Amino acid sequence: MEKSAEGPTKKKVVAVVGGGLVGALNACFFAKRGFEVEVFETREDIRQAKVVKGRSINLALSHRGRQALKHVGMEEKIISQGIPMHARMIHSPSGKQSPIPYGKKGQYILSVDRANLNKQLLTEAETYPNTKLNFDHKLQDWSAETGLMTFVRSDGSKDQIKADLIVGCDGAFSAIRKQFLRRSRCNYSQTYIPHGYMELTMPPIDGEFAMKPNYLHIWPRNTFMMIALPNLDKTFTCTLFMPFDDFEKITTGDEVIEFFQKYFSDTIPLIGLDALKRDYFRLPALAMVSVKCSPYHIGDKCVLMGDAAHAVVPFYGQGMNAGFEDCIVFDEVMDQFNEDFSAVLPEYTRVRVPDDHAIADLAMYNYIEMRAHVNSTWFLFRKHVDDFLHFLMPKTIIPLYTMVTFTRTRYHKAVERWHWQDKVINRGLLFSATGAVLGGSYLLIKNPPDINKLIIPAEKLWNRVVALRT
Incomplete structure (x- = not known):
């Protein structure tokens, strides 16, 4: 709030451009601080829309996003409308299912509905008397020097507003x-990746989920994959990620069925033959883009957050969580610099850019892990080793996924620590293996053992490791 010698004057105006997830949450953050908040959204109000346009990939809400929601009193409400997913459920080509837990017992991510979450956040923003939501307002022009903005509506009329801070x-x-x-x-x-995505729906069977609901189901097939997330209406949203070239090779309903019989045969009776043939061609495969930019601000008048600053591909489940964390980080910097925009904005850029660039790179990397590495014996072995070491030394060895998903460790710091841990653990495994081979060779030469006596203790040790991590 601006002040003068006579006392308080009018509140500063914050214009939030975009009424999506991050824009709606930001409106709550700024309104809570007492600013006059104006939200401008190009689309109609999705709470009244018959059809909600836009992306519908299910969202995975984790710790960073939950902390942001908690800050505006929304965490418990959103959690109650989500479905916990405790592990990845890997589906092999033969139909065998193998769970890989995300973290320690009790740790999970939440499958949440994008449209419902957006509606809830808009409604929450509207509860603040100092917030106004403006729909059907498309940005036509704005000035970084004066803060003057011009919006055009679908009927051709125009609105102008002068803002002290513009939040993109x-x-x-x-x-x-x-x-x-x-x-x-x-x-x-x-950067557009050469892969697109297509959504299919797996309906309930006899009113219940067609598969186990508390998992993120993955069908990894090396160069492509399908995932399925549970919804509150007992459906699963299945998303097929595949190179555009492969999508384009499938041109008939029979080719769709042939493709699914070869790679995802266990899903055919669950999705349905007719539904597969129909829905595969309902919409074309959609593109995925990764965006990086720097700086995130212009002077003391404008700042970018969410996908406007750092669009990421969806393979680490952190796009929304990173955008929500932007709101917390900006709020923390506002506390640090007493809401002085001229100091806050450059500091926000300095702090946030390296983290957002790091999660953009991690999201790219995780696609390879999800579609290919989870099939690897070495990957599974290393995950067991990492989890076991984390159990023994919880403050020294922390798996990358745990740091990213279940803490607010800065993204770029998590990557740095991951690389360090990887070197240490790999060297330890190499030295252990070398020592075991040399020592074992010496013992074998002196006293050849009964092989059956070695197998049973080894099995007992491995079972003990698995028991400890679960």
Whole structure:
């Protein structure tokens, strides 16, 4: 709030451009601080829309996102509307199912509905008397010097507003960010991966989930994969991720069935032959883009958050969580610099850019892990080793996934620690293996053992390791 010698004057105006997940949450954060908040969204109000346009990939809510929701009193409400997923459930081509826990017992991520979460956040923002939601407002122009913004509506009419701070939360193809790119020393990269995604629905069977609900189901097939997340209506949303070239090779309903019989045969009776043939061609495969930029601010007037600053591919389940954490980080910097935008904005860029770039890279890496590495014996062995060492030394060895998903360890710090741990553990395994081979060779030469006596203790030790981690 601005002050003068006579006392308090009018509150500063914060214009949030974009009424999606991060924009709606940001409105709550700024309203809670007492700013006059105006939210501008191009689309109609999704709470009244018959059909909600936009992406519908299920979201995986984890610790970072939950902390942001907790800050505005929304955590418990959203958790009650989500479904816990304690592990990945790996489906082999033969139909065998093998769970791989995400973390320690009791740790889980939540499958949440994107549209419902967005509606809840908009409704929460509206509960603040100092917040106004403006739908059907498309940004036409804005000034980084004056904060003057012009919006056009579908009927051709225009609205203008002058904001003290403009917060760009308008997605991967941000209209706010376009002005950043016209300025010197603005770094920007946009990368489309060669894979697209397509959604299919697995309906309930006799009113119940067709598969075990408390898992993120994965069908890893090396160069492509399918995943399935549970919904509250007992359906699963199945998402097929595959190179566009492979999508384009399938042109008939019979080819769809042939493809699924070869790679996902256990899903055919669950999704249904007719539904597969119909839904595969209902919409074309959609693209996925990764966006990086720097800086995130212009002067003391404008800042980017969420996908507008750092769109990431969905393979670490951190896109929404990273966007929600942006809100917390900005709020923490606001406390640090007493809401002085001229100090807050550059500090936010300094702190946040390396973390968002790190999670963008991790999301790319995790696609390879999800579609291929989870099939690897070495991957499974290393996961057991990492989890066992984490059990023995919880503060020294922390698995990367745990740091990213179940803590607020800065993303780039988590990556640095992961690389260090990887070196230490691999060297330890190498030295152990070398020592075992040399020592074992000497003993075998002196006293050849009964092989049956060795197998049973080894099995007991391994079973003990598995018991400890679960």
